[in-house]
Amino acid sequence: MAWTLSARLMSGEAASVRIPPDSLIEDLRKLAQIELKKSLKAVTSSTTVLDPSSTIQAAGLKDGDEVGVITAPKTKLRAHKFGFGFAAIMPDGTVEVWGHDLFLGNSRFDEAEQKDVLDVFLTETAVAALRADGTVITCGSATDGGDSSSVKDLLKGIIHVEATQSAFAALRADGTVVCWGSPSSGGDCGSVQNLLADVRRIYKSRSAFAAVTGSGAVITWGDADCGGDSSSVKDLLADVREISATMSAFAAVTAKGAVISWGCSEEGGDSSLVQQKLRGVSRVAASKRAFAAIRNDGSVVTWGDPEHGGDSTGVHERLMGVRSITASKAAFAATTVQCTIDATETGLNMAVKTGVVTWGDPDKGGQSGAASDQLVDVRQIACTGYAFAALRSDGRVVVWGSARHGGDASAVQEDLVDVKELYASQSSFAALRGDGRVITWGHEDDGCDDPQLQKELVNIEQVCASKLSLAAVRSDGELVTWGDPEYGGHRTVDLSSRILPSPF
Missing domain, CATH: 2.130.10.30 (Regulator of chromosome condensation 1/beta-lactamase-inhibitor protein II)
Incomplete structure (x- = not known):
């Protein structure tokens, strides 16, 4: 049964949205966007921005509630x-x-x-x-x-x-x-069109789609070798709440925390060897050819191509208290939080230790090496195809992996301070600082060290990446891009004449 929620802008304009309570906050944003005919960035309660991945009911909302919406x-x-x-x-x-x-x-x-x-x-x-x-x-x-x-x-x-x-x-x-x-x-999708009803979310691999309905059923279509054919696990795909994908395989997490996989067996489509361990799973991350599942107890189960992170036995004992996992093409990086309690003469002392554990291709980010001791209090990890960059709570950045793909930031390390957000193409990184500057490093062909580019990357409001290029919008409306020109790089355009004044 659908609920009715009121979505209100700061200007006072509001619209009613009909939506099932088990839908995501992100789905609410999209429907409110259509009703208000405005591009929206986020949904808020009276006190905070709501997690877009949370369900409406889990966010504490009730039928008839009013939420705020923020324009993009x-x-x-x-x-x-x-x-x-x-x-x-x-x-x-x-x-x-x-x-x-x-x-x-x-x-x-x-x-x-x-x-x-x-x-x-x-x-x-x-x-x-x-x-x-x-x-x-x-x-x-x-x-x-x-x-x-x-x-x-x-x-x-x-x-x-x-x-x-x-x-x-x-x-x-x-x-x-x-x-x-x-x-x-x-x-x-003609072969499954009659089944595509009450669809709540659509997921994709490289060349196939998987749709989840309100009842938790899964319908797939597209390239059979990329997960477009799920007939072999059809009877198991029930009560599904989330799906992840490598390039050519899918992994579905059920409401009970079980995992069902299908598609190319070499790229994670076959999880039979670890199936008994795939219980109590909260979420699944994917590299190009392997999966890593985080269980409710903070442990991790991996499968797929060993050279792309499908084998984590070498770090198994360190994969405890895992909170999140980021994947490059060929490696994984897991953030961990562990608590220890020591008894002393004056009582019990509790210590909280955070860190990052990596595995996969050692030359492509699977080995964090000398950077390991610096990987503490990490709040974001970004990755190119073959390197990682970790943003710490103190605004500093730690990198590792292929030097040609951003694994070496020594040339700009002194400038990587007060960083608020990291971005990455498949070959280069960009760090947005609190003062609006963007610091770039990565592949030599991307022009990251161009002095003229550094002069242009000031007062930046947002950054975006394609495969081999990045783009940024300045507060004056100018668009700055860099990287491979055939992928949208090396183009500067003045968009300020098309910037409209704020209505507020």
Whole structure:
């Protein structure tokens, strides 16, 4: 049974949203965005920003409650993590798109249609823009999702879009799904269309989709070798609450904490060797070819390609009190918290020790080596394809992994202070400081050490990464990009003329 919640802006404008109580706060944000016809950043209670991954009921809300909603920044940047370009949503509701010729092809957004855009979603070479009226427009490579003409009449009432490497799947407010793009990558869901009802969330691997319904059932389609065929575990896929994916396999966590996997067996699709250990699992992380499951007791179970982190036996005894796991292409990094209590003559002394445990390919981030002693009080870990960067609570940054991919920050270490957020392409890092400066380091071909770039990366409000490039928006409206020019790098554009004044 759906609840009715009131979503209110700071201006006082409000809208009613009908949504099941077991939906996520993120789903509430998306529906409120459609009702208010404004791009929204977050949902708040009377005292705090609500966790987007929490369910509405778990967040303490009740039927009939009012929540606050915060509008998104002036300009929003979007990219596919393995994509060939970027999209920028402007305050006037239009979209700027740039990158490799493959990214755009001969396609551009129709100027008459690209208005009131709330969000943008990308395959590797195509763009889908969600408008305030719930419709979707597309551009880019026609075969990879840039041409949605065959389903145009169905793209109504859309609340969210997911993308594989070359296909889109759009979730409608009524729980049905519309697909387009490369059929081999999930662009054709005709064989399961009658099953795609009451869908709550859609997940993706490289070339397949998995949809979870309100009852916890799972429907899959796309490349069978990438998890598009789940028939072998169909009877086990019940009461599913979350799904993770490597490039070619899925792992589903049930409400009881069991894990069901399918897809390419070498990339995590076969968990039979550790199945008895996969109990009481809270969440699952994925590298390119392996999975790591965090259990409720803080221990970790791994499976998949050993060279990509599927074998953690070498650090098994240290994987206790694990709170989160970050994965690069070939390695994992787990943050741990452990408490020790010592008896003394004056009583009991309790000490809390935090740290980071790594495993996987030692040359690609699986061995933190000399950096291990510095990995304390870590609050964020980011990764390129083959290196990690950890942000500590004191604003300092610690790096390890392939030096060519950001594992060596010695040239900028003195500037890595008061860092608030880390970002990463597959080859370079960017650190946003409290003073608005961005510090860059990584692959020699990305131009991170360009003095002119460092002069431009000031008063930054947000950063975004594609496969081999990064982009940042300054407070004056200027867009600065760097990295591989064929992936959207090396382009500076003045967007200030399109920045609208704040209504508040």
